[in-house]
Structures are given as C-alpha cells and as structure tokens.
Amino acid sequence: MPKPLRDPAPIPAGDADPADPQRDTLPLIAFELGLGRPRVLSLIGRQAAADRWGESFGAAAPIAQAAPSSCATCGFLTGLRGALSQAFGVCANEYSPADGHVVAMDFGCGGHSEAAVVPESTELGSPIVDEYAVDQVQLHPTGSVPAQSSQHDDEDEESAVDEEAQLGHS
Secondary structure (H helix, E strand, C coil): CCCCCCCCCCCCCCCCCCCCCCCCCHHHHHHHHCCCCCCCCCHHHHHHHHHHHHHHHCCCCHHHHHCCCCHHHCCCEEECCCCCCCCEEEECCCCCCCCCCEEECCCCCCCCCCCCCCCCCCCCCCCCCCCCCCCCCCCCCCCCCCCCCHHHHHHHHHHHHHHHHHHHHC
C-alpha cells in the first residue's frame, strides 16, 4: 500500500528514491480514489454528505444570495481532496460565519478575501491658487472698528445686560 501523501521537503532533481511515490503518480492517484483502502465512502454516502453540506453552506443559503462573490475565488478557501474536491472546500477566514466549516464553491458570506482590499491611492494634483481675484471682506458693519480697551468693552456689555434685565422685570 502506498504511503499517504505528505508535503516533504523538495528533493533535488535526480536524487528522488524510485520506491517513494511522488505526486501525480499512479500509486497516489489509486490511493486517492480509494484503491487499496479497506473501506471507502460510497457514491450514496458522498451524495448525502454533499447534500448536508450544501444545505447550510451552499448557494441556496440566504447569506450566499446576498454575498458579492463566491468562495471559489476566495483566498481563505482551503481545498479538499478526493471526489468532492471540485465542489467543496473548508473556510479558513476567522471573521466568517463559515470558519472551519465545509463550504460549497458557490457559497459566499461577504468575508471574501478581496472584500477588504484597500484601493490604490491616487496622486493629488498641485493646488490651484488664484492670485488675480480679490475678495472684499467687511470686518465691521460700520466699516471701522472702534479703538477701545477690552476692559471698557466688558463693562459696557455688563451694563447693557443689567439694563435689559431691569426693563424685563418692571
């Protein structure tokens, strides 16, 4: 029976052991198809699993209907192996409601890896200064500001408030 596929360190060309199965070789393909294992999931079992997974995390789910994109193009999708690998994967987005669940490729949750892409900044042009136009600004309604001390202004304001208060109470 072939060894299970693991990700070993890369082997330099010409140094591979011919007895050790490599990716995409007949023994590993046969092992993935279930040949050599005493028990495998039947077609009916795979279909039942796909139906269960598709009900909660498939294209018909309300959240998937509102999502802008599907899991098939998401960077957080981790693929499965075997017969259901073309239709399902596992979500690895910690902010998604589907995190850690098997999701259909056509499912979507709004937590897509491209959803939070920061747009490229555009370079601002140089400021436009109009040096020929003159804005006339009136500083005081009479056109001039009386030259009085600030202490005298405060006393005038207080006396005006006192006069208004007396008029209102009489």
